[in-house]
Amino acid sequence: MAGPMTVHRFNALCLAxxxxxxxxxxxxxxxxxxxxxxxxxxxxxxxxxxxxxxRRCLVAVDDSGDIGNSIHLAKCFRDVISVPDHSVxxxxxxxxxxxRHWDLNASHRLYRGVACGPWRPRTIVRDxxxxxxxxxxxxxxxxKWKPLVESNVPNDVVVRIDDQGTDDQGTWQVAFDxxxxxxxxxxxxxxxxxxRLEQPHLFRRDDAILMMQPVGNPTSESADEIRLKCWTISGxxxxxxxxxEPSLLTLLxxxxxxxxxxxxGIELVWLDVGGLLPADxxxxxxxxxxxxxxxxxxxxxxxxxxxxxxxxxxxSLSHQTGVxxxxxxxTTVAPDFVAHPAKTSIPDIAEFRDRKQPGxxxxxRRATKLMLQDLRSLRHTVAEQPGSEPTGxxxxxxxxxxxAINSQRFQRIDAGMQVVARIPLDAVxxxxxxxxxxxxxxxxxxxxxxxxxxxxxRIGGPELVDGPAFDHxxxxxxxxxxxxxxxxxxxxxxxxxxxxxxxxxCRLSWTRGTAPMLEKTTNRTESEQPETIQLIGSQETPDTLxxxxxxxxxxxxxxxxSEVPSAVRQSASHLLNRGPSVxxxxxxxxxxxxxxxxxxxxxxxxxxxxxxxxxxxxxxxxLETGWLQTPADRLGAFRHSSPQAEWILVQAVKLxxxxxxxxxxxxxxxxxxxxxxxxxxxTQHQRRASDPVSSTDKRLWVDEYNGTIxxxxxxxxxxxxxxxxxxxEQSPATRWLRLSANPNEPAEPHDWLWxxxxxxxxxxxxxxxxxxxxxxxxxxxxxxxxxxxxxxxxWRLYLLALDQPTLRKQHLNEVIAAADHVLELCQQRxxxxxxxETSAAPGSETAGPERTPAFxxxxxxxxxxxxAWAADAAYRQVRAIGYRxxxxxxxxHPIKDMESxxxxxxxxxxxxxxxxxxxxxxxxxxxxxHDRRRGHPAKAYEVLYRHAHExxxxxxxxxxxxxxxxxxxxxxxxxxxxxxxxxxQANEPVMH
Numbered sequence: 001m002a003g004p005m006t007v008h009r010f011n012a013l014c015l016a017x018x019x020x021x022x023x024x025x026x027x028x029x030x031x032x033x034x035x036x037x038x039x040x041x042x043x044x045x046x047x048x049x050x051x052x053x054x055r056r057c058l059v060a061v062d063d064s065g066d067i068g069n070s071i072h073l074a075k076c077f078r079d080v081i082s083v084p085d086h087s088v089x090x091x092x093x094x095x096x097x098x099x100r101h102w103d104l105n106a107s108h109r110l111y112r113g114v115a116c117g118p119w120r121p122r123t124i125v126r127d128x129x130x131x132x133x134x135x136x137x138x139x140x141x142x143x144k145w146k147p148l149v150e151s152n153v154p155n156d157v158v159v160r161i162d163d164q165g166t167d168d169q170g171t172w173q174v175a176f177d178x179x180x181x182x183x184x185x186x187x188x189x190x191x192x193x194x195x196r197l198e199q200p201h202l203f204r205r206d207d208a209i210l211m212m213q214p215v216g217n218p219t220s221e222s223a224d225e226i227r228l229k230c231w232t233i234s235g236x237x238x239x240x241x242x243x244x245e246p247s248l249l250t251l252l253x254x255x256x257x258x259x260x261x262x263x264x265g266i267e268l269v270w271l272d273v274g275g276l277l278p279a280d281x282x283x284x285x286x287x288x289x290x291x292x293x294x295x296x297x298x299x300x301x302x303x304x305x306x307x308x309x310x311x312x313x314x315x316s317l318s319h320q321t322g323v324x325x326x327x328x329x330x331t332t333v334a335p336d337f338v339a340h341p342a343k344t345s346i347p348d349i350a351e352f353r354d355r356k357q358p359g360x361x362x363x364x365r366r367a368t369k370l371m372l373q374d375l376r377s378l379r380h381t382v383a384e385q386p387g388s389e390p391t392g393x394x395x396x397x398x399x400x401x402x403x404a405i406n407s408q409r410f411q412r413i414d415a416g417m418q419v420v421a422r423i424p425l426d427a428v429x430x431x432x433x434x435x436x437x438x439x440x441x442x443x444x445x446x447x448x449x450x451x452x453x454x455x456x457x458r459i460g461g462p463e464l465v466d467g468p469a470f471d472h473x474x475x476x477x478x479x480x481x482x483x484x485x486x487x488x489x490x491x492x493x494x495x496x497x498x499x500x501x502x503x504x505x506c507r508l509s510w511t512r513g514t515a516p517m518l519e520k521t522t523n524r525t526e527s528e529q530p531e532t533i534q535l536i537g538s539q540e541t542p543d544t545l546x547x548x549x550x551x552x553x554x555x556x557x558x559x560x561x562s563e564v565p566s567a568v569r570q571s572a573s574h575l576l577n578r579g580p581s582v583x584x585x586x587x588x589x590x591x592x593x594x595x596x597x598x599x600x601x602x603x604x605x606x607x608x609x610x611x612x613x614x615x616x617x618x619x620x621x622x623l624e625t626g627w628l629q630t631p632a633d634r635l636g637a638f639r640h641s642s643p644q645a646e647w648i649l650v651q652a653v654k655l656x657x658x659x660x661x662x663x664x665x666x667x668x669x670x671x672x673x674x675x676x677x678x679x680x681x682x683t684q685h686q687r688r689a690s691d692p693v694s695s696t697d698k699r700l701w702v703d704e705y706n707g708t709i710x711x712x713x714x715x716x717x718x719x720x721x722x723x724x725x726x727x728x729e730q731s732p733a734t735r736w737l738r739l740s741a742n743p744n745e746p747a748e749p750h751d752w753l754w755x756x757x758x759x760x761x762x763x764x765x766x767x768x769x770x771x772x773x774x775x776x777x778x779x780x781x782x783x784x785x786x787x788x789x790x791x792x793x794x795w796r797l798y799l800l801a802l803d804q805p806t807l808r809k810q811h812l813n814e815v816i817a818a819a820d821h822v823l824e825l826c827q828q829r830x831x832x833x834x835x836x837e838t839s840a841a842p843g844s845e846t847a848g849p850e851r852t853p854a855f856x857x858x859x860x861x862x863x864x865x866x867x868a869w870a871a872d873a874a875y876r877q878v879r880a881i882g883y884r885x886x887x888x889x890x891x892x893h894p895i896k897d898m899e900s901x902x903x904x905x906x907x908x909x910x911x912x913x914x915x916x917x918x919x920x921x922x923x924x925x926x927x928x929x930h931d932r933r934r935g936h937p938a939k940a941y942e943v944l945y946r947h948a949h950e951x952x953x954x955x956x957x958x959x960x961x962x963x964x965x966x967x968x969x970x971x972x973x974x975x976x977x978x979x980x981x982x983x984x985q986a987n988e989p990v991m992h
Contacts, residue, residue, distance in 0.1 A: 073111035187206075320581060
């Protein structure tokens with residue numbers, strides 16, 4: 001039990017409290033102020049004259065909030081080093097000449113790697129390389145498969161480490177072949193002294209400022225892999241126009257000399273954050289706390305950033321980490337440029353008061369100087385309770401203008417440069433008409449317009465990517481605008497002309513109605529069904545409406561990390577464990593059915609489950625091939641779809657107020673508008689009394705339409721959205737039809753592909769491997785059956801044991817013969833299998849893109865199982881025959897009769913095409929090999945990209961890509977193919 005509070009103990013407690021308060025402020029003479037800077041490093045554009053100041057101030061760099069600057073380096077063994085040629089086999093697939101003064105004896109270690117990205121020096125040289133023609137062919141078959149830009153052209157990196165010198169022991173010499181000429185020039189070599197290896201090193205080359213930093217334990221002589229981080233601060237042609245005014249870094253370097261006498265200057269910690277995404281900011285603020293930063297300055301002026309949201313998040317993180325945050329724009333939480341946690345309760349709509357004013361840059365400079373001279377006010381700000389500042393009614397923000405706000409015209413907000421209007425409670429879409437005879441412009445096409453809900457919170461989601469709209473993306477999200485506010489600048493630009501939104505002629509028009517959505521449940525058939533729908537609203541609808549498929553919504557299944565394939569986890573390893581403020585979850589999306597153009601990840605609307613703040617979430621897309629989509633996306637941002645089934649890593653900033661459970665997410669996909677819209681005819685048109693709650697009009701229109709819903713398979717989707725619109729105006733949509741899946745529909749019986757994917761023999765071999773048996777041991781314990789044995793299970797067990805990945809090249813002829821036995825046994829149940837004469841190979845003149853198999857699947861279970869076994873044996877046989885042509889196989893087993901080899905391959909391939917859909921991802925690699933061996937690498941690559949997106953192609957996707965790109969004859973494509981496969985072999989993510 002604690003003793004009574006005596007006077008002595010009370011005085012001691014007061015002294016302790018006083019010491020706690022004063023101690024952080026009073027500093028020893030000469031102590032430096034440690035300042036963090038949140039700003040992307042690459043392409044920063046720092047003027048050369050500030051390099052000495054940066055060298056003096058920079059003490060640490062942390063890239064917890066960014067990726068892409070880390071170069072993986074693999075040790076060069078003697079088989080890739082040519083001492084006579086003084087070269088090393090580069091990662092990009094060709095020998096690279098090393099500097100003549102480099103000694104290649106055993107006392108030095110060599111490592112090789114590859115660099116990609118948009119900010120490297122010598123940009124113009126790589127652009128020139130892209131302009132080189134691959135071949136004189138016309139038309140070029142690779143023309144549509146050349147999505148390369150300069151940032152995708154890789155350059156070789158070679159590092160030499162001295163292991164035996166006295167003064168030079170442990171020195172790194174880093175060489176970059178930036179101009180991709182396969183010769184390392186003297187100006188492409190940089191020396192990192194051993195004394196301070198793990199600190200950032202700054203270099204100047206002409207007009208370029210570069211920074212490098214080894215990672216981990218760079219001095220270990222036994223390391224087969226090392227890592228180097230490299231940034232181009234200035235010197236890339238891309239950063240020349242990036243800065244129109246002094247940067248935050250420049251201001252901090254200048255302010256270093258204005259600190260009070262007890263401060264010896266600034267120690268700068270550069271926190272590399274590329275896009276101000278929420279989890280990246282959380283990781284950066286955790287790093288600032290770990291590196292003892294007293295204050296962090298954040299640049300909010302990055303493309304695509306919403307300053308209000310970012311400042312609110314930084315204010316919460318400031319309180320959580322105890323590190324003050326200063327931003328370079330005034331926002332609702334930072335009216336004095338300091339992020340106040342207490343002000344996070346202020347609604348978003350108040351941001352109209354924080355528009356950029358003339359002289360704001362100078363005001364920020366003055367505020368920065370004062371804050372750096374006295375940090376006491378910043379410490380008090382950090383201690384504020386988040387969201388503790390009281391807020392009044394929304395209309396109070398508009399002052400005397402509040403009573404005049406209406407839904408027909410914009411109203412100037414006091415004397416400001418912003419205007420506001422209300423959104424009707426029954427609005428379906430809205431437009432602005434700039435003049436009496438001018439067009440009615442959809443709101444989402446007007447730059448600078450933002451929409452808010454009734455509570456003043458900005459509406460986030462896919463419809464805001466290109467500006468707010470009522471008809472973009474997933475329609476449910478747009479309904480939150482109803483009854484809210486629309487804020488616009490006083491002057492807007494449209495088709496080269498400036499318009500004033502407060503002019504008498506400028507007005508708003510709304511399509512209004514009480515039933516913006518219709519709902520139906522599908523039976524999942526793809527046949528067109530006649531339907532009747534009723535539209536009820538306060539505005540008359542046309543005689544004909546068009547119905548078009550807009551969006552498909554699929555619920556994302558959350559997965560435990562143990563369920564994520566190893567290739568995906570390896571690609572994401574540097575994104576995990578980013579700090580205590582970042583939380584991660586895995587989700588799985590299905591493969592793209594081929595009709596999807598753009599996709600976006602959204603939270604599922606469910607009032608029974610607390611939703612996460614949308615601005616606190618971001619997501620990464622990864623593929624089982626090893627691909628990592630960069631940069632990360634904000635939830636609601638549209639991105640181009642991929643045919644491959646995706647793994648989605650969602651990360652959130654973890655705050656005390658965050659929900660305890662993972663977010664419930666859906667993937668919303670926008671359909672490609674290829675098919676004609678379906679016309680619906682009006683069959684009934686009448687008036688009825690309106691609902692006074694939902695409409696201000698006295699009467700409503702009731703219109704009935706008949707038509708058919710276009711046949712689109714649900715493809716595992718939960719919801720399909722269709723849009724009704726007038727033939728005269730394609731956008732915006734006036735009504736939506738929501739087609740929901742029927743959860744009670746019975747499951748379909750297993751087809752032969754299910755049995756192909758759930759092969760008990762393959763599972764048995766996998767269990768033996770997991771139990772510790774080697775592939776050779778499994779084969780030795782699986783004897784070859786007697787030739788007369790009619791047991792397909794025994795023959796299949798022998799076939800799969802022979803055809804294990806590490807053994808199949810040694811037993812190709814045995815694999816082919818065993819597959820023949822299985823096929824013969826399957827024919828006893830299925831009848832004669834198709835041969836070459838019954839099946840034209842896809843790609844030939846007689847083949848179509850979608851052929852049906854030569855014989856149909858039997859209906860009984862035994863026949864279905866035999867069909868799956870026949871397909872498996874036929875595929876393995878085609879692969880084994882093709883493997884005979886691999887260079888390492890030919891070296892030991894030359895092909896004596898190439899004509900016979902061609903006939904055998906074409907016959908087996910033709911039989912496979914008769915059994916399976918050769919474009920199915922399970923079998924598409926056979927078609928890739930078929931097209932390549934016929935001399936059509938561009939066609940083979942198209943098959944690889946569009947169809948080999950799951951199944952057996954996954955581990956070898958980038959190897960196949962390398963081989964096909966090498967056949968293209970185009971050097972940049974060949975280099976990129978080699979670089980990607982190198983990264984994949986090293987379990988590194990492929991991002992370029």
